[in-house]
Amino acid sequence: MLQIKLVSLLVNDQAKALAFYTSKLGFVKKTEIDLGGGGLKWISIASPGQDDNGVQISLEPSTHFDFVTTYQKEIYKNNIPATAFAVDDIEQEYELLKGRGVEFRSEPSTMPDGTKLAILDDTVGNWIQIYQIQSKTEDTSGD
Numbered sequence: 001m002l003q004i005k006l007v008s009l010l011v012n013d014q015a016k017a018l019a020f021y022t023s024k025l026g027f028v029k030k031t032e033i034d035l036g037g038g039g040l041k042w043i044s045i046a047s048p049g050q051d052d053n054g055v056q057i058s059l060e061p062s063t064h065f066d067f068v069t070t071y072q073k074e075i076y077k078n079n080i081p082a083t084a085f086a087v088d089d090i091e092q093e094y095e096l097l098k099g100r101g102v103e104f105r106s107e108p109s110t111m112p113d114g115t116k117l118a119i120l121d122d123t124v125g126n127w128i129q130i131y132q133i134q135s136k137t138e139d140t141s142g143d
Contacts, residue, residue, distance in 0.1 A: 020122055117130065117132075
């Protein structure tokens with residue numbers, strides 16, 4: 001059975017990305033291995049409190065190849081989030097992150113299906129969406 005254990009996120013500065021994702025967003029560093037020159041490293045992060053079998057994010061340098069740099073710049077320019085993170089309470093998370101100095105492109109808003117989302121700038125070339133899925137007990141019909 002296939003399982004997702006590692007996903008990659010392109011970043012234009014690995015050190016800055018590691019600092020942002022740990023100090024601002026609250027992820028924890030799982031791996032940081034020097035790849036033998038040029039300052040390149042294998043860096044992975046994960047949600048706090050998860051065991052070693054949980055999903056990790058590899059902070060992949062986007063500066064190796066021009067086409068990768070172009071791809072990252074184009075999705076950013078076109079306001080496309082590079083990835084999304086679930087939260088339990090979007091209003092609370094939004095205020096917490098703003099208090100830590102995180103800059104948002106959008107305040108929390110509600111989609112037609114009840115999902116609430118906001119988009120933040122990760123400072124290393126990506127828009128990141130945070131979202132809260134409406135629980136089955138919540139009613140957004142207005143009745």
